[in-house]
Amino acid sequence: MIGPLVGVLFDGFAYGMLLFLLSVGLSVTLGMMNFVNLAHCSFAMLGGYVTVSLMNDLGWPFFATLPLAFLAAAAVSVVLERVLYRRLYRASDLDQCLLTIGIVFVSVASAAYIYGTVQQPVQMPDYLQGSFVVMGVNIAVYRLFLVGAALAITLILVAGLEYTRFGAQVRAAVDNQRMARGLGINVGGVFAVTFALGSGLAGLGGSLAIAIVGLDPSFAFTYLIYVLIVVSTGGLGSIGGSFVAAALLGISDVAGKYYVPQLGSFLIYLVMLGMLMWRPAGLFGKR
Amino acid sequence: MTVLAPASVEPHRYLQAQIRWHGLEIAFWIAALLPFLLFKTYLVLASQIAITALFALSLDLILGYAGIVSLGHAAFFGLGSYTAGLLAKLGWGEPLTGLVIAAAVAGLVGYAASLVIARFRHLALIMITLGMGLLLHEAANSASWLTGGADGLQGVRMWPLLGYFRFDLYGVTAYTYSLIVLFLVFLASRRLIHSPFGLSLRGIRENPVRMPAIGAPSSAHIRKIYTISAAVAGTAGALLAQTTQTVSLEVLSFQRSADVLVMLILGGAGRLYGGILGAIIYLVARDQLSGFNPQYWYFWIGIMLIAVVMFLPNGVLGGLAWLRAAWRGKTA
Numbered sequence: 001m002i003g004p005l006v007g008v009l010f011d012g013f014a015y016g017m018l019l020f021l022l023s024v025g026l027s028v029t030l031g032m033m034n035f036v037n038l039a040h041c042s043f044a045m046l047g048g049y050v051t052v053s054l055m056n057d058l059g060w061p062f063f064a065t066l067p068l069a070f071l072a073a074a075a076v077s078v079v080l081e082r083v084l085y086r087r088l089y090r091a092s093d094l095d096q097c098l099l100t101i102g103i104v105f106v107s108v109a110s111a112a113y114i115y116g117t118v119q120q121p122v123q124m125p126d127y128l129q130g131s132f133v134v135m136g137v138n139i140a141v142y143r144l145f146l147v148g149a150a151l152a153i154t155l156i157l158v159a160g161l162e163y164t165r166f167g168a169q170v171r172a173a174v175d176n177q178r179m180a181r182g183l184g185i186n187v188g189g190v191f192a193v194t195f196a197l198g199s200g201l202a203g204l205g206g207s208l209a210i211a212i213v214g215l216d217p218s219f220a221f222t223y224l225i226y227v228l229i230v231v232s233t234g235g236l237g238s239i240g241g242s243f244v245a246a247a248l249l250g251i252s253d254v255a256g257k258y259y260v261p262q263l264g265s266f267l268i269y270l271v272m273l274g275m276l277m278w279r280p281a282g283l284f285g286k287r
Numbered sequence: 288m289t290v291l292a293p294a295s296v297e298p299h300r301y302l303q304a305q306i307r308w309h310g311l312e313i314a315f316w317i318a319a320l321l322p323f324l325l326f327k328t329y330l331v332l333a334s335q336i337a338i339t340a341l342f343a344l345s346l347d348l349i350l351g352y353a354g355i356v357s358l359g360h361a362a363f364f365g366l367g368s369y370t371a372g373l374l375a376k377l378g379w380g381e382p383l384t385g386l387v388i389a390a391a392v393a394g395l396v397g398y399a400a401s402l403v404i405a406r407f408r409h410l411a412l413i414m415i416t417l418g419m420g421l422l423l424h425e426a427a428n429s430a431s432w433l434t435g436g437a438d439g440l441q442g443v444r445m446w447p448l449l450g451y452f453r454f455d456l457y458g459v460t461a462y463t464y465s466l467i468v469l470f471l472v473f474l475a476s477r478r479l480i481h482s483p484f485g486l487s488l489r490g491i492r493e494n495p496v497r498m499p500a501i502g503a504p505s506s507a508h509i510r511k512i513y514t515i516s517a518a519v520a521g522t523a524g525a526l527l528a529q530t531t532q533t534v535s536l537e538v539l540s541f542q543r544s545a546d547v548l549v550m551l552i553l554g555g556a557g558r559l560y561g562g563i564l565g566a567i568i569y570l571v572a573r574d575q576l577s578g579f580n581p582q583y584w585y586f587w588i589g590i591m592l593i594a595v596v597m598f599l600p601n602g603v604l605g606g607l608a609w610l611r612a613a614w615r616g617k618t619a
Contacts, residue, residue, distance in 0.1 A: 099593055270422065
């Protein structure tokens with residue numbers, strides 16, 4: 001009785017951490033910079049494809065591909081930010097939505113052109129495979145690894161934004177652009193770096209996620225909805241909020257699919273609508 | 288966005304000037320009859336365009352005029368589709384009553400949704416409309432005993448239109464029927480938009496806080512237009528179900544919500560003809576381009592969307608209006 005329940009809780013939490021890894025970058029770009037960036041999962045997809053290509057075609061070890069996935073997504077996003085996004089920082093939500101949906105369409109079609117529409121094979125190294133049993137609960141090594149990675153990234157981000165000079169500049173630029181500019185902060189540069197950081201995190205999240213959720217060109221659309229749910233229910237600009245929302249979402253999704261499979265994803269959407277109506281600014285939202 | 292009435296013009300005269308028919312408009316509707324003469328093999332596509340244009344018109348009513356962004360408008364389209372399809376499947380295949388009932392069901396659900404919609408704006412609104420669309424899609428997918436699930440609704444049998452015109456394979460009846468419904472709804476929308484009610488909607492779009500201060504209840508207006516828009520979207524969905532005699536799960540999909548938004552923006556939101564023009568460009572281009580590489584169609588749509596947002600903020604119609612104004616400025 002207790003065994004399956006704890007097992008569902010662990011799997012749900014691990015799935016939630018996977019969603020958190022995918023969405024934490026969006027919590028930076030959408031949450032802090034207030035840009036409705038629907039192309040977030042395109043950057044995640046890019047990270048996934050970088051990892052797959054390096055591992056399968058060049059034989060790189062899994063861990064060596066992660067920094068490259070981060071850098072590739074960050075580099076592409078800086079180019080896009082300088083050319084396109086930057087002009088729309090003050091535009092309406094709708095314009096931001098449309099521009100980024102356009103980018104999603106282009107990225108999906110490009111991925112289909114280069115890699116085809118089939119699922120990419122992902123072979124994790126041996127030491128991340130398999131599972132062990134603790135007190136009757138089956139724990140998969142890779143899921144445990146995801147939980148650890150999510151916790152580490154949360155700590156680094158929160159500490160970085162709270163206690164470093166750059167973190168203070170980002171918060172100043174977000175809160176009051178004119179004042180920050182008056183104090184000599186290069187707001188455009190800070191935004192570009194923040195944006196690159198958010199997209200880089202998406203790339204990293206993408207390459208960590210593909211071992212569980214798979215990778216094909218529809219990735220950019222499928223997981224977009226989940227990351228939007230996480231960030232909007234967690235609260236804009238709150239990394240801790242995203243963490244809690246992702247954990248709740250992961251557990252309710254896995255538990256729902258385990259106990260009432262006929263409902264499918266119905267439960268998640270219902271939970272999200274209820275939470276948004278209760279608190280439109282999200283669980284930990286400030287604005 | 289369109290410029291509101293200059294202060295010096297007397298309000299009644301302004302509204303009357305707006306409602307007068309322009310020569311180009313009459314030419315446009317006459318041109319809508321051309322497919323019967325010139326492109327007889329494309330009548331099925333033409334009826335798809337008329338239906339999609341009606342759907343885009345319904346989105347224009349809320350997005351273009353009241354400024355309500357929706358990423359889940361396919362919910363009402365799908366509701367209308369399934370209502371009309373199920374009615375016909377259960378033995379009542381009369382098209383016109385089916386159309387009215389489908390519109391009523393979609394309008395009713397739209398009214399219930401509007402009670403929620405009117406309270407939110409910005410990101411929360413986008414997420415709630417998106418969530419509602421996804422919720423309905425999942426519900427229809429799960430309730431496969433009713434909707435046929437992913438296989439779609441089979442066994443829709445329509446009776447002849449007005450007891451006389453059968454729905455043929457070439458789409459003659461389908462296009463005539465869709466075009467007439469589109470035209471009638473268009474007339475009604477045109478009247479609505481140029482009424483004082485329509486003007487106050489535009490006021491809400493520009494400034495939702497100030498409108499109540501001058502005596503126009505924002506929430507009540509938003510509820511009204513949202514209900515109307517849902518009913519129109521339901522009508523479009525019902526037309527699709529009746530003319531194709533099948534309903535697939537795709538009518539509720541996010542893709543359909545996104546597509547109609549793209550068409551409206553492409554044509555130009557807040558201009559009534561924007562959605563229609565967008566639907567024509569989008570569907571004709573898809574029909575022509577997807578012939579040689581269907582997978583990469585979305586690449587071009589994406590490029591088009593980025594270009595419109597960056598360079599043509601008011602869509603193709605906005606660009607044309609700007610060109611005309613520039614031309615007049617030069618000759619005058």
